[in-house]
Amino acid sequence: MTQELSKFDRIIERYERSEESLLAILQDYQREFQYVPEEGMRRLSEVMGVPLSKLYAMATFYKALSLVPRGRHTIKVCTGTACHLKGAPQILETLERELRVKRNGTTEDGEFTLECVNCVGACAMAPVILVDEVYHGQNRPSKVMDIIKKQVGS
Ligand code: FES
Numbered sequence: 001m002t003q004e005l006s007k008f009d010r011i012i013e014r015y016e017r018s019e020e021s022l023l024a025i026l027q028d029y030q031r032e033f034q035y036v037p038e039e040g041m042r043r044l045s046e047v048m049g050v051p052l053s054k055l056y057a058m059a060t061f062y063k064a065l066s067l068v069p070r071g072r073h074t075i076k077v078c079t080g081t082a083c084h085l086k087g088a089p090q091i092l093e094t095l096e097r098e099l100r101v102k103r104n105g106t107t108e109d110g111e112f113t114l115e116c117v118n119c120v121g122a123c124a125m126a127p128v129i130l131v132d133e134v135y136h137g138q139n140r141p142s143k144v145m146d147i148i149k150k151q152v153g154s
Contacts, residue, residue, distance in 0.1 A: 007032070008043040017048060026058060026065055034110065035069045071106045071113035073152050075099075076130040080119030086126040087140070092116065094141040111152075 011028045015021035025044055029036045041055040059065045077083075077092045092103065095114055099107050106113045122128050125137025129144065131151045139147065 008037075008040045009047075011040075012044060012047050019048070019050065022048065022050065022055065023058060023062070026055070026062075030065050033069070034072060035066045038067075069106060069110065071111050073111060073132050073148075074113045074115060074130075075148060076115045076117045076120070077103075078118070078120045078122075078126070078128040078130075079116045080123070080126075082119070082123035083127040088127045090141045091127055091129065091139050091144055094144055098145050112148075 008029070011032065012025055014028070015025055022044070026036055026041075029040045033040070036059045041052060041059065044050070045052040045055055056067075059067055075095065077088055077095065079088045079092070096102055099112055099114060101107045101112065101114050103114055103116050117130075120128055120130065120135070122135055122137060125135065127139050128135060128137050129139055129147075130136070131148055134151060136147050136151075
């Protein structure tokens, strides 16, 4: 058994062998590997006797799960109308440049995933970014990296 497989087994063993455990196991994969690896789903399908297609359907349905590796931290830039008018494009350009990553990408060191999202319902605070779901409003390109560093402590 490869090392990767035993990692999956260690997670699977924490749970009862029932369909109710599937989501919790996928969430543990996500926490441990920053995504849901295909090999992990294959192993889960074998052990639990559920079709792989069912696990894929779950991994694509739940927003907290990702089939591609994600950063330890997620930065979301709101690009809704209010934020766009108040400078979201400049915030996004700054982040792409400073983090050396394109939107919807993950930095090489696996630290950050950068995403664009539609209105997050805080237009009065525009332009808004979310760092691991924490809202930060009234951003300026010159300050945005400081805000992120302060929150994630790097
Ligand atoms: S447009 Fe950004 S919070 Fe509404």
